[in-house]
Amino acid sequence: MADSFSVAAFHLGLMCELTALTDLLSDHIFYEDYGRDYQLLRRHFSTRKLDPDALADMLAFSGELLALASRGLKNEDLARHVIWHRFTNGLKQEKIQLKKA
Numbered sequence: 001m002a003d004s005f006s007v008a009a010f011h012l013g014l015m016c017e018l019t020a021l022t023d024l025l026s027d028h029i030f031y032e033d034y035g036r037d038y039q040l041l042r043r044h045f046s047t048r049k050l051d052p053d054a055l056a057d058m059l060a061f062s063g064e065l066l067a068l069a070s071r072g073l074k075n076e077d078l079a080r081h082v083i084w085h086r087f088t089n090g091l092k093q094e095k096i097q098l099k100k101a
Contacts, residue, residue, distance in 0.1 A: 009069075009073060010066075010069050011069075012069075012072070012073065013068070013069030013070060013071070013072035013073040014065070014068060014069045014072060015072070016072030016073065016075055017068050017069070017071055017072035017075075020068055020071075021068060024064060024065070024068065028061065028064075030057060030058075030060075030061040033057060034054075034057070045058055066088055070088065
């Protein structure tokens with residue numbers, strides 16, 4: 001059941017840190033390197049084989065977003081943080097599998 005609420009917990013955590021999220025998204029180097037065309041970004045980063053630099057950039061940027069959402073949930077409520085913790089553990093396992101592939 002907790003997994004079904006992970007996306008909602010992620011968004012809630014980001015909304016609790018809306019000012020920091022806005023700052024992060026407004027001038028992050030990721031967008032300087034890859035642009036802001038979201039359709040092209042989705043196409044580029046949804047491939048099975050990313051070059052090592054793109055993978056490192058994506059993991060760094062997503063890690064910052066995850067940390068921000070986690071901070072927002074910690075500030076909001078411990079129960080929501082538990083759901084978030086389960087979600088991030090699943091992502092860590094997926095990252096490990098991606099690196100092995």
